[in-house]
Amino acid sequence: MKFLLDLLFRVLQLFTEPYFLLFLAVVIMGLLKRKNKRKNLRIGIGISVVLIIIFIGNGFLGKLISGYLQNSYTHTSEVKNTAAQNPVIVVLGGGVVDVNNTEKLHTMSYSRIVTAYQLYHEFRKNNTPCKIVISGKGRGHTSEAELFNENFKKMGVSDADIIKEDKSMNTYQNAKFSSPIIKKLAPASVYLVTSGFHMKRSVSLFQIFGLKPIPQASDFIDTEITIFPNSYNAAFTFVMLKEVVGIWQVQLYNSLGVNK
Incomplete structure (x- = not known):
């Protein structure tokens, strides 16, 4: 059953790809033309796809989705309890890019490093022992966890305070592979970056x-409502x-009990 659901959501993910939407519209119009369907129907489908892309490019849809995804986390950047015992900071990988045959962290990874370090620094300033769990393998030769580790050590984080989880390839695995490590540390609070x-x-x-992690959002994205559509709005939308x-998938799997 899970295999079929995974396949279903992989197909559904295709509808979030602009080129797939255009390709699908062209295919449908081609089939309708071949079957001598009315020209008005083909034109209607073409116009609908164009309007959808314009709506996305204008930033309206992106603005709505941005609020749904992020509004709950815009005021979570401060440590509310610096007296917490044995806190753990979990940092999720943000991807690896290959530049001139050199593997580097994706640009969004650096905001996560900064946010995690700020949390770590606050706890250490109050003489509170704190661990950082870095989760992510990525698709490069060097794991995301290792690249994060190198940056944290340059910033002064003790090697003894860093734990690498370098097997996970996606967010589900981040949670699955990190959770036993975190539970073994028995923290009073878990901060998720x-x-x-x-x-x-x-x-x-x-x-x-x-786990009941305390969210610590490191960065935010949004769209700008414009008269003319632009690629910035479309990309982020x-x-x-x-x-x-992905959230729908998690919710459905939870309701069916097939997530673990």
């Missing part, structure tokens, strides 16, 4: 494995649409 648009799904997945589909 990732991007704002990614936080809602991440928190839900960590809760599946018995489709990124957020993918995330919404």
